[in-house]
Amino acid sequence: NLITLDNTGVTNASGSTGSGTTASNNYTIDTQRPTATITVANPNLAIGQTSLVTFAFSERVTNFDLSDISVGNGSLSGLSSSDSGLTWTATLTPDANITAANNFIVLDSGRIDDLAGNAGTTVALSSNYSIDNQRPTANISIANPNLATGQTSLVTFAFSEPVNNFTLADVSVANGTLSNLASSDGGATWTATLTPTANVTDPSNFIVLDSSTVTDRAGNAGTGIALSPNYAITTTSLTGDPQFRIDAPAPLVNTRNLPLQPALFGLPTGNLGSPLSFSPLFEQRTTGGGLPPVGNIFITNRALAPSFIAQVFDSSSVGGPGSGFTGFNSGEGSVFGSSTLSTLFSRESATDSSTTGALNSAGSNDLRDSSQSIQAGFGALTLGQQLQQITDNEQEKLSALAWALGEVGVSEVQA
Structure with a gap:
């Protein structure tokens, strides 16, 4: 900035008029406060991921450090500028075991000065970014845990969050098959129909889900397996006379007062010798034999x-x-x-x-x-x-x- 004097408008004491102009030395003016724009390169952070964050100021600033910034569910590191303080970058690392859809980085501009010493007066807010640092888990429930011939059961897979890539190939079924896998709420809850195998009698059966083949919206894969509660299968065909399978057993009859009936004895066993030469009934018995001489x-x-x-x-x-x-x-x-x-x-x-x-x-x-x-x-x-x-x-x-x-x-x- 310069101050310019038009010398033609000036006369000396003898009445002579000046000519030309006279300019002052340069001076600067800065009456604007610094502002900033914050950009998060990766707005959807999953497990193991980080993002570059850029702070673009309206003018060069001084006194800018990480203490001037608040980070939602994460931290910044590596703050630096390559253009004398006009643009700064840092690395955003989300916190572990966090799932949060709405997060922001906040800059307190009042703690930053431009080169003229003007401090900011506003708050700079980043664009939104989401964090999903948790792996999906599943809970399996079986509506009918005791399956007989001709029966099926509804099986429910309830995930901790919506998942992708979930198919029947991810599931192992003991003594049965699953069909009609579907979700009606965007992938958080899935249902299927369990049909037991025919001619099987097994009291211990489980459905096993390989969680590592299933990913959430952020791309996080599950770990380990999910195990259903036990279910029993009895689909073995019954044999024999149906009359004996459906009728209740007849009650026992009190035989104490029945008329005397002839006793039926089994065939004698052991070495009896000639069938016409049994030993006399009244022979001398050994001690405890029961018959006297x-x-x-x-x-x-x-x-x-x-x-x-x-x-x-x-x-x-x-x-x-x-x-x-x-x-x-x-x-x-x-x-x-x-x-x-x-x-x-x-x-x-x-x-x-x-x-x-x-x-x-x-x-x-x-x-x-x-x-x-x-x-x-x-x-x-x-x-x-x-x-x-x-x-x-x-x-x-x-x-x-x-x-x-x-x-x-x-x-x-x-x-």
Whole structure:
């Protein structure tokens, strides 16, 4: 700036008029305050990313440093100028583990002077930038955790933020398949249909998501895997009569008071020798055997002992005196004695001389049966005779047997 004098307008004392102009020395004027514009090169910062920030002032400034700046969710470093203070640059580094869509850099211009010493009076605000320094995570839920034949279940993938690149190829399904993957809210929540595999019974199954194949809007990939809760699958086809699968089981019947029925015994086991040469029922038993010697059965202090029902099978050999079991003294066809229980069975069948005669010594010789090779017996009826009576008289003889056993104190349950 100059001050100029027009000398023609000036006269001296003698009245002479000047000529030309006269200029002052130069001087400067700065009456404007400095302003700044802030630009963020990368407005969308993800994990591991930084951005160049430029501060463009209206004029050269002094006293500018990082303390004059406030940074949203980040920090600046490397502040410098390459044009004598007119333009400055710095590096923006976002904070870790931050997801924020709206962030700004703020410059307090009142702390900056231009070369004339004029301080700014306004606040400089950068353009907006977003920060996403978090990796996406997912939560998997299964609507129906117990899948049977013909059933499906809705599966929901709820991400911590909207994601890209999510497909069924990112998911592993145990004993099943997923279909119809879709999102209705921009990628934050996805749903699919789980269909179990047929003919499978497995109580432990999971859906696994590989998070590393999924990225958020900022490009951050997930890490690790996401695991669903357990779900059970029972799709094995049932076999057998459907009647037995759908009907409830019949209740147990109280058998304590049922009518006496013939007992059914299984086949004897072990080495029995000849089927016609079983050991005598009343042989001497070892300790704990349960049956007393035959001498204690019929004679106790010269009195009759309680009666026993028994039958004795003789040897298949019939030649010679005393062969097999024919009594307790010599002689063929003899009977040691009669059972006192014999009269009980003759209550209603005394007229049947062919069978009741076997209960006394006189009729013992009539018991010979070549089909069974039975030569002699004592006590109650033989097995063949009892079966014959049951066949001939059926319920009548069953009633007689029940009555007889009741008289001697043997209950139906014991029988």
